[in-house]
Amino acid sequence: MSAPTTTPARTPARTVLRAQGLTRVFGTGAGEVHALTDASLEVATGELLVVRGPSGSGKTTLLNLLGGLDRPTAGTVWLGDAELTALGERDVLAARRDRIGYVFQSFGLVPVLSAAENVEVPLRLRRTAPAERARRVADALDAVGLGGHARQRPYELSGGQQQRVGIARALVAEPEVLLADEPTGQLDSGTAAVVMDLLARVVHERGVAAVVSTHDPELMARADRVLELRDGTVVDRGNG
Ligand SMILES: Nc1ncnc2c1ncn2[C@@H]1O[C@H](COP(=O)(O)OP(=O)(O)OP(=O)(O)O)[C@@H](O)[C@H]1O
Numbered sequence: 001m002s003a004p005t006t007t008p009a010r011t012p013a014r015t016v017l018r019a020q021g022l023t024r025v026f027g028t029g030a031g032e033v034h035a036l037t038d039a040s041l042e043v044a045t046g047e048l049l050v051v052r053g054p055s056g057s058g059k060t061t062l063l064n065l066l067g068g069l070d071r072p073t074a075g076t077v078w079l080g081d082a083e084l085t086a087l088g089e090r091d092v093l094a095a096r097r098d099r100i101g102y103v104f105q106s107f108g109l110v111p112v113l114s115a116a117e118n119v120e121v122p123l124r125l126r127r128t129a130p131a132e133r134a135r136r137v138a139d140a141l142d143a144v145g146l147g148g149h150a151r152q153r154p155y156e157l158s159g160g161q162q163q164r165v166g167i168a169r170a171l172v173a174e175p176e177v178l179l180a181d182e183p184t185g186q187l188d189s190g191t192a193a194v195v196m197d198l199l200a201r202v203v204h205e206r207g208v209a210a211v212v213s214t215h216d217p218e219l220m221a222r223a224d225r226v227l228e229l230r231d232g233t234v235v236d237r238g239n240g
Helices: 058-067 091-101 113-123 130-143 161-170 187-204 217-222
Strands: 015-028 031-044 048-052 074-080 100-103 175-182 207-214 225-230 233-236
Touching: 015 058, 015 207, 031 074, 031 207, 048 058, 048 113, 048 187, 048 217, 058 175, 058 207, 091 100, 100 161, 113 130, 113 161, 113 217, 161 175, 161 187, 175 187, 187 207, 187 217, 187 225, 207 217
Parallel strands: 048 207, 048 225, 100 175, 175 207
Antiparallel strands: 015 031, 015 074, 225 233
């Protein structure tokens, strides 16, 4: 038997985030809205899963359930070995703080804080020591190419730069999972491509399991896998 000619350099991928049978029904004055029905997925370390689908197809609903921001009507989310959907409020908050990074369409930066202070927020919440905070913030800003912009406030940065600060903030505490809901929705197409390339690179380099929703067909090119939603149902899990 011949020996393999190449040795894999990377740690083998491990499933980090898993959802089974996720259903979310909203009660409204006009009756029930079935925003998501029986959705299942898995995301592994270093994998970028893009969720696509038309407006109203359930992308935000799915991301909110995966990130513990909302509770499903039925179904389960596992974060590693922990059943996120079975945890009480305090434990969900701790899991969100310690294990998940979020990137928002409208960046979600605090206007009165500098880029560095915005990136520092998750570390303060985790009570990381000041010297360690400073080191990690500098590393995270360097990783998104903004080492020279640490003291600038959000209004002194372009939209693309603001979203790069948002990505640095999401990754600074080294989460296992990164969730981004339409992260390039407010950017022009050229800037969107730069931001998406950056997201894909950091996900692969850092081995984060990432779920990113988008409308933009161009952004699918950066995905390792594309999951497609229609009317709240997964019509393609992108497994080939
Ligand atoms: N809190 C809510 N109460 C009632 N209905 C809701 C609520 N949130 C979402 N919905 C409905 O659930 C469906 C899915 O919405 P969702 O925001 O998940 O779609 P989306 O794919 O993210 O859309 P978009 O691309 O426009 O952001 C829509 O019909 C929406 O109106």
